[in-house]
Amino acid sequence: MTMSYLELTFFLSCLLIQLVPFTVAQYFPKEECISDRGDYTDNSTYQTDLNSLLTSFSNTQVKYGFYNFSVGEVNGIGLCRGDLTPDTCRSCINNSSQDIRRLCPNYKEAVLYYDQCTLRYSNRSIFGTVDTSDSYALQNTQNVSDIDLFTQQRDDLLLDLREKAASGGLLKKYATGEAVADFITIYALVQCTPDLEDQECSDCVADLSKAIPIF
Known part of the structure; x- marks a missing residue:
């Protein structure tokens, strides 16, 4: 008996990667242009604020890979994978800040996923908030022969990493x-935005883990 299993899964507030290596670069960047929040017009105050926000992302280097800025009514979050160097993180965030405007023009809310970082902006509050409203998943089509063993080992691993990431502190939950x-x-890699409370991070990853069979 065989089953296929996931390579990458993302929620807006946390991410989970379980990996049997294969090339994923072809799947990125992946944009989510969110129409429910409305759009902005060219030369508007919102566009000016958004451009200032994204410039702040590009011009700022942080040690622990988490960016959060607000300009006017625009709020933004950038999260780099926890194993990246500051220079690699900044490069990914810089590329994302350019690409998100091109891929989601005039949207008041958008998310851009790369394999190394995620960038998000919105005209609503997004800081310190668990958000599972959007997700992105990639599937590895390789099979495993022992479903029960694989599932048990995977779930035990993710449970252990979930608790370690959640207790990571205010700088990095990874x-x-x-x-x-x-x-x-x-x-496996588990990570939350570090502005979440420990329990919020744990719950977010738990929900993401439960969603694996659905994806």
Whole structure:
């Protein structure tokens, strides 16, 4: 008996990666242009504020890979994968700040996923808030022969990493690990935006883990 399993899954407030290596670059960037929040017109105050916000992302380097800025009514968050150097993080955020305007022109809310970072802006409050309203998943089409063993090892690994990431503190909520099931090594990465409370981070990753069979 076989099953396919996920490569990458994202919520807006947390991410989970379980990896049996294959090339993912072709799937990024992935944009989510959110129409429910409305749009802005060229040369408007919102556009000016958004441009200032995205320039702040490009011009700022942070040590722990988390950006959060507000300009006028525009709020923005940038999160880099926890294993990146500050220079690599800044490069990804800089590219994202350019691409998000091109891929989601005139949208008041948008998200851009790269494999190394995520950038998001909105005209609503997004700081310190768990948001599972949007998700992005990639599936690895390789199969495993022992579903029960694979699922148990995966779930145990994610539970352990979930608690480690949630307790990471105010600067970084991030954890990685690996497990072996059916001669396959499962590599996993769990991360939350560090503005979440510990329990909020844990709950976000738990919800994401439960969603794996759905994706």
